[in-house]
Amino acid sequence: MNEIFMRRCFQLAVLGEGFVSPNPVVGAVLVHEGRIIGEGWHQRYGQAHAEVNCINSVKPEDRSLISASTLYCSLEPCHHYGKTPPCVNLVLEHKIPKVVISNLDPNPLVAGKSVVKMRSAGVEVVTDVLADEGRWLNRVFFHFIQTGKPWIILKWAQSADGFLSRVGERTAISGPTAQRLVHRWRSQTDAILVGTRTALVDNPRLDNRFWPHGKAPLRIFFDRQGKLPDDACLLDDSQPTWGYTPARQGVFQQTEFKICSEGEPMIQRVLSDLRQAGKSSLLVEGGATTLQTFLEAEAWQEIRIIENPALYLKKGLSAPQLPKHAVLRDSFDVGTDRVKIYTSPG
Numbered sequence: 157m158n159e160i161f162m163r164r165c166f167q168l169a170v171l172g173e174g175f176v177s178p179n180p181v182v183g184a185v186l187v188h189e190g191r192i193i194g195e196g197w198h199q200r201y202g203q204a205h206a207e208v209n210c211i212n213s214v215k216p217e218d219r220s221l222i223s224a225s226t227l228y229c230s231l232e233p234c235h236h237y238g239k240t241p242p243c244v245n246l247v248l249e250h251k252i253p254k255v256v257i258s259n260l261d262p263n264p265l266v267a268g269k270s271v272v273k274m275r276s277a278g279v280e281v282v283t284d285v286l287a288d289e290g291r292w293l294n295r296v297f298f299h300f301i302q303t304g305k306p307w308i309i310l311k312w313a314q315s316a317d318g319f320l321s322r323v324g325e326r327t328a329i330s331g332p333t334a335q336r337l338v339h340r341w342r343s344q345t346d347a348i349l350v351g352t353r354t355a356l357v358d359n360p361r362l363d364n365r366f367w368p369h370g371k372a373p374l375r376i377f378f379d380r381q382g383k384l385p386d387d388a389c390l391l392d393d394s395q396p397t398w399g400y401t402p403a404r405q406g407v408f409q410q411t412e413f414k415i416c417s418e419g420e421p422m423i424q425r426v427l428s429d430l431r432q433a434g435k436s437s438l439l440v441e442g443g444a445t446t447l448q449t450f451l452e453a454e455a456w457q458e459i460r461i462i463e464n465p466a467l468y469l470k471k472g473l474s475a476p477q478l479p480k481h482a483v484l485r486d487s488f489d490v491g492t493d494r495v496k497i498y499t500s501p502g
């Protein structure tokens with residue numbers, strides 16, 4: 157039973173994706189004798205936590221049952237006064253007798269303190285239910301709060317014979333359903349990065365128009381020699397953008413030019429800028445040289461490969477080599493394409 161209700165918490169948590177970072181996605185359900193009487197999730201950064209929304213959702217006729225119900229939370233209820241008051245107090249005020257949690261909150265302000273507080277008040281607390289799934293769901297939050305560094309995802313699409321594209325031209329590899337998925341990934345990520353050649357050859361928009369949910373991510377591009385034409389999509393000032401490029405003439409509201417010197421190591425610079433801006437995740441969308449640079453620097457936590465099993469290019473720009481130590485975490489079909497998700501061990 158615990159696992160069924162925890163899975164429901166995860167489903168609810170996911171509804172917050174794209175809206176809550178750098179906070180975790182969190183879901184909560186309140187169950188009385190096997191019946192769900194309340195559900196909630198953390199919907200927006202800075203706003204009510206999952207537990208609050210869950211308790212507020214209980215119908216007036218069921219409110220008397222709260223003190224005889226079990227609260228399931230995908231994350232340990234918080235212990236601190238942040239932008240909202242501590243959820244642990246809510247549990248105690250409503251005299252909820254049992255709380256089931258997937259993960260303890262790694263935030264040092266919480267970190268098991270709420271479990272101790274609830275147990276000392278006589279609440280039965282069960283932890284680690286589907287803990288691995290819970291950690292995977294909030295991998296960005298866990299990594300960011302524990303290391304202070306953004307979670308880096310390398311993404312590429314390749315043909316069945318291992319090519320990224322034909323040389324020097326934008327090449328369609330995956331189908332429209334995969335494109336939607338990529339836009340969903342963009343909406344879940346704080347920042348998206350492309351290298352110089354991709355910016356020039358593909359003229360990408362790097363928006364999430366096919367998954368218009370969540371906030372528009374920060375776009376980042378490299379163009380150290382300032383070759384990108386004025387009418388390039390990345391210079392349309394339509395959403396927050398950082399260009400590692402010489403400054404340009406013109407009036408920009410959302411576009412920031414980050415001047416860098418020719419020999420400066422690019423990855424360290426971007427990561428440190430992201431860190432300072434509180435960005436918890438980065439999706440690197442290419443091209444080959446940029447992906448290779450991140451791979452060689454071991455600067456990645458996750459790799460997502462979309463493969464078109466029916467497309468053979470025979471020649472072109474080779475896809476990067478998957479590192480030997482990459483661990484396959486998930487694989488699934490999307491439309492006519494196949495997606496494989498790898499993580500770095502440890």
Ligand code: AOF
Nearest residue numbers: 182198205206233234238239240243263
């Ligand atoms: C919960 N339930 O739904 C979430 C929690 O700034 P605040 O007040 O929103 O606090 C953010 C921190 O609270 C976040 O870093 C994490 O430790 C925890 N998130 N806790 O009890 C929730 N989203």
Ligand code: ZN
Nearest residue numbers: 205233234243
């Ligand atoms: Zn809370």
